[in-house]
Amino acid sequence: MLISLYDGEALSRLVSDVGTGMNIPSEYNGREQSYLKHRILKEYLDQWGVKIGSTARQGPVKLWYVDCFAGPWKNRDQGLRDTSIAIGLQALEEAAATWRTHGHEIRLGAIFVEKDRSAYQQLQTYLAKRSSDIDIHPWHGKFGDHVQRIIDVIEADPAFVFVDPTGFKGVGMHFIAPLMRQRMRDVLVNVMFNDINRFKDDPRSFLRQQMWDFFGLTEGSMPSGLAENELMALYRRNLKRNCDVKYAADLAVPHPTHERTWFRLVIGGKHPKVLEVFRDAERKVIGQEAANVRTLAKQKAKEDRSGQLSLGAVVSPQRDRWYDVQNDLDCRNAICALKALLREHGRRKFGSLWPELLEDYHVTKNDIARLVIAAANDGELLIEPERRRRSLVRDDEWVSINGVIEREET
Ligand SMILES: C[S@@+](CC[C@H](N)C(=O)[O-])C[C@H]1O[C@@H](n2cnc3c(N)ncnc32)[C@H](O)[C@@H]1O
Structure with missing residues (x-):
């Protein structure tokens, strides 16, 4: 055909x-x-x-x-x-x-x-x-x-x-x-x-x-x-x-x-x-x-350009790296920026953190939640109230740098 x-x-x-x-x-x-x-x-x-x-x-x-x-x-x-x-x-x-x-x-x-x-x-x-x-x-x-x-x-x-x-x-x-x-x-x-x-x-x-x-x-x-x-x-x-x-x-x-x-x-x-x-x-x-x-x-x-059909390539679309490369980079940048915010301003509610990051970086709210949970599992961040086996972070939960007594956000 x-x-x-x-x-x-x-x-x-x-x-x-x-x-x-x-x-x-x-x-x-x-x-x-x-x-x-x-x-x-x-x-x-x-x-x-x-x-x-x-x-x-x-x-x-x-x-x-x-x-x-x-x-x-x-x-x-x-x-x-x-x-x-x-x-x-x-x-x-x-x-x-x-x-x-x-x-x-x-x-x-x-x-x-x-x-x-x-x-x-x-x-x-x-x-x-x-x-x-x-x-x-x-x-x-x-x-x-x-x-x-x-x-x-x-x-x-x-x-x-x-x-x-x-x-x-x-x-x-x-x-x-x-x-x-x-x-x-x-x-x-x-x-x-x-x-x-x-x-x-x-x-x-x-x-x-x-x-x-x-x-x-x-x-x-x-x-x-x-x-x-x-x-x-x-x-x-x-x-x-x-x-x-x-x-x-x-x-x-x-x-x-x-x-x-x-x-x-x-x-x-x-x-x-x-x-x-x-x-x-x-x-x-x-x-x-x-x-x-x-x-x-x-x-x-x-x-x-060639005047020829090449169906083989059509039926196996490549993964497009356009977004992935930016998203990978921005996930790394966003978690660094988040930690910098916490160091500068003390502990913050999750709901006040992610919007600032989504404005500047090509990441989703879920990306930020995942990164925060991973950093908490690694002992770098603290999410309060603390829970065992956490899969999400709610907007009204507190995030801070672990081990540092932080000022509360005003
Ligand atoms: C990119 S097209 C719109 C396409 C449409 N929004 C879509 O997605 O199907 C821009 C349109 O704006 C019209 N246009 C150009 N300058 C305009 C102006 N100053 N005010 C209103 N319409 C203008 C053009 O004639 C053209 O139809």
């Missing part, structure tokens, strides 16, 4: 055949980075919807999905399945269904802003055909011009704000800030690392201004020559400072066929749970699923 890797259905069957459980829709062939972005969006939004939807137990609630750079863009599916538009609406509906079956009142709203006229028309046509009980507002124009309108419509309701531009123009942090003032607001920003990296040190004044706006600088000039991690740390720091965001973290979406970053997705929110959900999504999508996605993309690229 001759199977072309351009044939998405056959490709999906192949992927299922290798027992990964993964099913990459053919619409994403050649833009696998968007598939990974959409997988993170979906994983995060599903958890967000269910978590925020749980407030319906205290009274009626309305959840908003705000897609500030909506598209559709480079979609191949007529039903827009391969867009953030369909993914966002579906996540809202699923969250509402979960709580409605328990008898709670939950209403839904969505705002889509799109600048390009023909994309906007496609968006309108799609939304007009899609039956839904969501209060939907599609708006034509620039995100920055619609910020006040968004605020007026969503008022103080919980909202997930998605900022997914094609570059960095029109994405000033001062546009995001007013949307984050209320409680229960999460923002996911796609930092187009490819573009930023190309232009971050460009001396032309209009680009200096765009960088200044994008990174939310308020004084001085954009530092030059920043490496990838430094750039992202700057973005996260300013997101927290300018946008009422207490917690911020980012992850790298790799290029499908090369060992370099394509996107950086940054999450910001007001509760440490934001970090836990985000790092779990990173582990699942970038740590596990991306291996298959990238193996297939590399295979297809190889076939494109």
Whole structure:
């Protein structure tokens, strides 16, 4: 049997055949980075919807999905399945269904802003055909011009704000800030690392201004020559400072066929749970699923070059080291940082330790718990109250350096 890797259905069957459980829709062939972005969006939004939807137990609630750079863009599916538009609406509906079956009142709203006229028309046509009980507002124009309108419509309701531009123009942090003032607001920003990296040190004044706006600088000039991690740390720091965001973290979406970053997705929110959900999504999508996605993309690229099929390599996807290498390194860095915090500040509750580490390192809450338990078993750390054969650490349990009388956290 001759199977072309351009044939998405056959490709999906192949992927299922290798027992990964993964099913990459053919619409994403050649833009696998968007598939990974959409997988993170979906994983995060599903958890967000269910978590925020749980407030319906205290009274009626309305959840908003705000897609500030909506598209559709480079979609191949007529039903827009391969867009953030369909993914966002579906996540809202699923969250509402979960709580409605328990008898709670939950209403839904969505705002889509799109600048390009023909994309906007496609968006309108799609939304007009899609039956839904969501209060939907599609708006034509620039995100920055619609910020006040968004605020007026969503008022103080919980909202997930998605900022997914094609570059960095029109994405000033001062546009995001007013949307984050209320409680229960999460923002996911796609930092187009490819573009930023190309232009971050460009001396032309209009680009200096765009960088200044994008990174939310308020004084001085954009530092030059920043490496990838430094750039992202700057973005996260300013997101927290300018946008009422207490917690911020980012992850790298790799290029499908090369060992370099394509996107950086940054999450910001007001509760440490934001970090836990985000790092779990990173582990699942970038740590596990991306291996298959990238193996297939590399295979297809190889076939494109040679004009020959090589099914053997497809049926045995390699383990992708992209995430594993970073996670291994960051586990070591995180436990060192944790010990340094304990030495500096005395004993701390576990619940006040892990969020700080998840912001800076590509590790999950479970990773931190495992590392703390291992260090306690080795006699380096103490977890109180002490327990024999511990398999988890609760947020309200104390962690300290063993053998040292520590000050309590204030
Ligand atoms: C990367 S695409 C969005 C993809 C979409 N979020 C998804 O994941 O399916 C960015 C979109 O933003 C639109 N756009 C560009 N500048 C804009 C602006 N200032 N305001 C609103 N939309 C803009 C582009 O026309 C394009 O459709």
